[in-house]
Amino acid sequence: MLRALYSAAFTLAQPLLHARLLFWRARRQPEYREHVGERWGHYPDHHAQVGERPLLWLHAVSVGETRAAAPLIDALLAAHPQHALLLTHMTPTGRATGAELVARHPGRIVQAYLPYDLPGACARFFAHFQPERGLIMETEIWPNLCAAAAARGVPLALVNARLSARSAAGYARIRGLIEPALASLSVIAAQTEADAERLRALGARRVVVCGNIKFDVTPAPDKLALGAAWKTGFVSADGATRPVLLAASTRDGEEALLLDALSGWLAGVNASGSAADATANSATNEADAAPPLLLLVPRHPQRFDEVAALVAERGLSLARRSSFAGAVALPPGTQVLLGDSMGEMAAYYATADLALIGGSLLPFGAQNLIEAAACGCPTLVGPHSFNFAQATADAIAAGAARRVADAADAANTARALLADEKALALMRECALAFSRAHRGATARTLAAVFAD
Known part of the structure; x- marks a missing residue:
């Protein structure tokens, strides 16, 4: 009954969803106007891309989940050489990130948008692709999608599952809708025991703790080399290599806070507020590090211009990654480099001496610091990392x-x-050791998913 009411409400909201997609979201990101029919379960023929191979299906909603899924996708395709993979997303940036995986496995991956959680759209999705098994990354729990999978006998697993206390409290308010969806899943591979307990409390049945697949993501060697090459071009007027402070995957409102806090330092003002003796003081006062290059990378590409305007408002010298091809050689006076590119986060971490994890200064819950650790980049995290x-x-x-x-x-x-180079060097060593110590979740996840 609750799912019927949910479906009716979702159906009535379709005109608003359609308008939001084509006018509001597409105004900031025109890619939302592409492949619109797929969101209602209408798909073109996919056999030209992968032939007649049977399909396994993996859903990764956006960029972070798609990047995290890379080792799982590699392992799935290696373990099932006769199959192809259907890779679904909900955002254009997720789809663009997934295209890198398609190129890595030619003829083995087809991409599509997951339909909205309407009974008819979900039924069309399964009828068209006929996947043998489905894996959903992290936190995507859709009642009609789960019901449609169960009706067609498609085993559906939630993998790399995480559920914060805040999200669990929200789901608890609609437990009558969420519990049947969780109970229908063949297995849930949780990241931690805390995640597993919260999922069990909501009615999940078969839950196993497998760890976080993101620890198995290996930074691409070409991106690490690119970051190292950038570093050689980040020099001060006297030819010295500049320290790089990275603000990684920042969210709306955080850039202004950071720029206000850092502007004086970036401009060469010492701790006492005077610019006149900043150079001399920095040589004698360990707390007065030389002004760094601030590498500012917003989480969402549609905000690049907005963030560039924030930098300009504060009178800081700005360069943009998009204005350079390949390696970046910045003028010595550049104070902020805007990372307005996609797919280069590993390069940004590789060139940084220290990174602040975005989404943690304001209550967004933070972004994941695992990629930073894998690149050996020390990190700072704000108070909100739930x-x-x-x-x-x-x-x-x-x-x-x-x-x-x-x-x-x-x-x-x-x-x-x-x-304090010694402190930073120790943090770098600890980051790499932390990353190595937590690997192996991919193999445990596949063992759990295919245990039946």
């Missing part, structure tokens, strides 16, 4: 990350760390 609570706590305990209270604390901590 989406990745266990990974963040483990990284801090391992010495790979430090907690900061707010933007001002982040600026002060960065200033001290960038003046």
Whole structure:
């Protein structure tokens, strides 16, 4: 009964969803106007891409989930050489990220958008692709999709599953809708025991703890080499290599806080507020590190121009990654480099001496610091990391990350760390050790999913 009411409400909301997709979201990101029919379960023939191979299906909603799925996709295709993979997304940026995996496995992967959670759209999805098995990354729980999979006898697993206390409380308010969906899943491979307990409390049945697949993601060697090449072009007027402070995957409102906290330092103002003696003081005062290059990488590409305007408003010298081909050689006076590119986060981490994890200064729940650790980049994390609570706590305990209270604390901590090479070197070693120690989740996840 609850699912019927949910479906009716979702159906009535379709005109609003259609308008939001084509006018609101597409205004900021025109790619939302592409493949629109797929969102209602209408798909072109896919056999030209993968032939008549039977399909396994994996859903990765956006960029982070798609990147995290890379080792799982590699392992799935290696273990099932007669199959192709259907890779679905909900965002254009996720689809663009997935295209890199398609290129890595020619003739083995077809991409599509997952339909909205309407009974008819879900039925058309399964009728068209006829997947033998489905894997959904992380937190996507859709009642009609789960019901349609069960009706067609398609085993459906939730993998790399995470559920914060905040999300669990929200789901608990609609338990009558969520519990049947969770109970229909063949298995849930949870990241941590805390995630597993919250899922069990909501009615999930078969839950196993497999760890976080993101630890198995290996940074691409060409991206690491690109980051190292950039570093040689980041020099001060006297030819010295500049320290690089990365603000990674920042969210709306965080860039202004960071720029306000860092502007004086970036402009060469010392701790006492005077620019006149900044150079002399930095040689004698360990807390006064040389002004860094701020590498600012917003989470969402549609905000690149907005963030560039914030930098300009503060009178800081800006360069944009998109204005350079290949390696970046910046003018010595550049204070902020805007990372307005896609698919280069590993290069950004590789060139950074220290990174602040975006989404953690304001209550967005943070982005994942695992990729930073895999690149050997020390990190700072703000007070809001509830989406990745266990990974963040483990990284801090391992010495790979430090907690900061707010933007001002982040600026002060960065200033001290960038003046202390020994402390940074130790954090780099701890980050790599932390990354190595947590690998193996992909193999455990596949064993759980195919145990039946």
